[in-house]
Amino acid sequence: MPRIRKSTRKAMFTYALVAVAFVAVQGMMLTGNISSSLEGQLVPICAYVVMAVSLNLTVGVLGELSLGHAGFMSVGAFSGVIASMSLTQLVPLEPLRLALGIVMGAVFAGIAGVLIGIPVLRLNGDYLAIVTLAFGEIIKNIITCLYVGLDSQGLHFSFLTSADALHLEDGGTVIVNGPMGIAGIPKLSSFTAGFVLVLIALFVVMNLVNSRAGRAIMALRDNRIAAESVGVPVTKYKMMAFVTSAALAGGAGALYAMNFSTIVATKFNFNTSILILVFVVLGGLGNIWGSVVSATLLTILPEMLRSFNDYRMLVYAVVLIVVMLITNNSRVVVFLNLTKKRLAKRFGKTAKGGRAK
Numbered sequence: 001m002p003r004i005r006k007s008t009r010k011a012m013f014t015y016a017l018v019a020v021a022f023v024a025v026q027g028m029m030l031t032g033n034i035s036s037s038l039e040g041q042l043v044p045i046c047a048y049v050v051m052a053v054s055l056n057l058t059v060g061v062l063g064e065l066s067l068g069h070a071g072f073m074s075v076g077a078f079s080g081v082i083a084s085m086s087l088t089q090l091v092p093l094e095p096l097r098l099a100l101g102i103v104m105g106a107v108f109a110g111i112a113g114v115l116i117g118i119p120v121l122r123l124n125g126d127y128l129a130i131v132t133l134a135f136g137e138i139i140k141n142i143i144t145c146l147y148v149g150l151d152s153q154g155l156h157f158s159f160l161t162s163a164d165a166l167h168l169e170d171g172g173t174v175i176v177n178g179p180m181g182i183a184g185i186p187k188l189s190s191f192t193a194g195f196v197l198v199l200i201a202l203f204v205v206m207n208l209v210n211s212r213a214g215r216a217i218m219a220l221r222d223n224r225i226a227a228e229s230v231g232v233p234v235t236k237y238k239m240m241a242f243v244t245s246a247a248l249a250g251g252a253g254a255l256y257a258m259n260f261s262t263i264v265a266t267k268f269n270f271n272t273s274i275l276i277l278v279f280v281v282l283g284g285l286g287n288i289w290g291s292v293v294s295a296t297l298l299t300i301l302p303e304m305l306r307s308f309n310d311y312r313m314l315v316y317a318v319v320l321i322v323v324m325l326i327t328n329n330s331r332v333v334v335f336l337n338l339t340k341k342r343l344a345k346r347f348g349k350t351a352k353g354g355r356a357k
Helices: 006-031 036-040 042-061 069-086 093-122 125-144 191-209 212-222 224-229 235-258 270-283 288-304 312-325 330-351
Strands: 146-153 154-157 173-177
Touching: 006 173, 006 191, 006 288, 036 288, 042 069, 042 191, 042 212, 042 235, 042 270, 042 288, 069 093, 069 125, 069 146, 069 235, 069 270, 093 125, 093 191, 093 235, 125 146, 125 270, 191 212, 191 235, 191 288, 212 224, 212 235, 212 288, 224 235, 270 288, 270 312
Parallel strands: none
Antiparallel strands: 146 154, 146 173
């Protein structure tokens, strides 16, 4: 019987973890054992998980610090909602319209990733972080000044003016209204759609990481000069990781936006980028399933602490600090590794029919 590779086992474990969580939550929803506030957080949790997994591809696997990931999320959110609302008459089936909106959000975010990546990926370290931070703010301000309308002639766009400059026919609809964002969004997103998107993101990222291209990307992270010396094309693989990360963030943004009736560009600001980065760092750089767990727990935690309304954000901050201290303590890491080896040795002997000591 062929032996399953370690990377395959890790991927299967991550898929199983997500599937078990989905089944458990669905069971709780059917039996009414889930609160309305937590049920309302399910789609944002899925969106944040995809965001964390995609950012981990850039920060953990590629090794480049990006502080403008919310910019790609906003591109996907607004382009996905515009596409979905424009196709209301043509595609009456809501799940199909949701899927098309997510795909359009991913495509436009990927295009933005290419346009930004060409000049930005020539930089490294702090310089790259500052430029990506600036990109996120630029995108937010561009969308704030954008007006989009729809009538029988199709989509109309205007910039730095007002909705009147769209010159819509009678019965036309203003979709994007500048600083007021988009109102009246059909709530198409569902927990099932979020679950499917999480699985797609995990499949894409894990297959990329475990492929030849993924090994080249990690070689660039570990030692760029050594990788270049053996012929690894730096720009190609950095762009591959960056654009894939941007496209997944765009899909997550579309899913997130179509869970609310109103969205504004200021929602996807610097604080959102930092929140996603916290998910990645807390779950472990390069640790994909760690990003899934940390994004889920840190999204739920403020709601769980709502009974401590006056102190919940203080408790949230203390939990973050404690977890970071524990995960970066060498003694704790050594203890966990020894425990893991002992358990593996014990269960390995038991499985072979030997007597466990």
